[in-house]
Amino acid sequence: MLRTVPSALSGTATGLGYSHDAAVVVSIAQYIRNLGYTAIASMNDTSIVVPLAIKAGLGEYGRLGLLITKEFGPRVRLGKIYTDLPLTFDKPARFGARKFCDVCFRCATECPVKAIPNGEPSYEVHSDANIRGVNKWSIHAEKCFGFWAAQNSDCSICIRVCPYNKDYSKWWHRAARWAAGTPLRRLMHWLDVRMGYGRRLAPKDWWGKEG
Ligand code: SF4
Numbered sequence: 586m587l588r589t590v591p592s593a594l595s596g597t598a599t600g601l602g603y604s605h606d607a608a609v610v611v612s613i614a615q616y617i618r619n620l621g622y623t624a625i626a627s628m629n630d631t632s633i634v635v636p637l638a639i640k641a642g643l644g645e646y647g648r649l650g651l652l653i654t655k656e657f658g659p660r661v662r663l664g665k666i667y668t669d670l671p672l673t674f675d676k677p678a679r680f681g682a683r684k685f686c687d688v689c690f691r692c693a694t695e696c697p698v699k700a701i702p703n704g705e706p707s708y709e710v711h712s713d714a715n716i717r718g719v720n721k722w723s724i725h726a727e728k729c730f731g732f733w734a735a736q737n738s739d740c741s742i743c744i745r746v747c748p749y750n751k752d753y754s755k756w757w758h759r760a761a762r763w764a765a766g767t768p769l770r771r772l773m774h775w776l777d778v779r780m781g782y783g784r785r786l787a788p789k790d791w792w793g794k795e796g
């Protein structure tokens with residue numbers, strides 16, 4: 586569905602993702618409580634979730650201001666649970682996405698309101714919506730959300746066009762992901778654009794597709 590963004594149809598993918606997210610975090614939190622520990626389920630609230638996800642080894646921070654995961658690219662919704670359950674923990678893991686962003690400006694170019702920076706990571710903030718004191722790509726949230734409001738739907742064009750927005754159950758996409766993490770990244774970026782990935786699918790054509 587995200588191939589159809591921006592559209593009301595693609596909002597279904599967003600809603601479905603958050604619905605699954607809620608069911609998963611609430612179920613796991615209840616399971617932990619049944620073991621006798623404290624567990625508080627949380628989605629996009631209470632603390633900033635992307636840094637935690639990076640710390641947990643789930644992916645890398647992308648220019649578009651979202652987590653880019655190895656398995657699903659930026660096409661994820663994140664949940665978290667605060668708990669005193671004793672746990673082992675993972676560490677940050679890189680697969681090349683952050684470096685790929687250095688040569689790929691596609692999300693910044695395609696964003697209709699230019700809410701995504703096309704330069705180097707910096708300490709620049711746009712409003713109180715950005716955290717301060719971190720050297721990173723910061724999104725202009727007011728421009729972004731203003732666009733959503735203007736069209737009465739959500740957007741996610743940046744997710745649609747991101748070269749990591751692929752179905753990695755296919756071996757050729759896994760091979761391309763590997764190559765994108767090597768010095769071949771500029772070639773892979775060129776190929777991605779050349780082959781037409783990230784183009785919008787009209788909602789009426791989505792309904793005719795299988796699966
Ligand atoms: S969601 Fe749309 S408006 Fe917001 S940053 Fe992404 S492309 Fe730009």
Ligand code: SF4
Nearest residue numbers: 647649686689692747
């Ligand atoms: S579109 Fe390109 S620059 Fe933007 S997050 Fe994806 S890989 Fe990085």
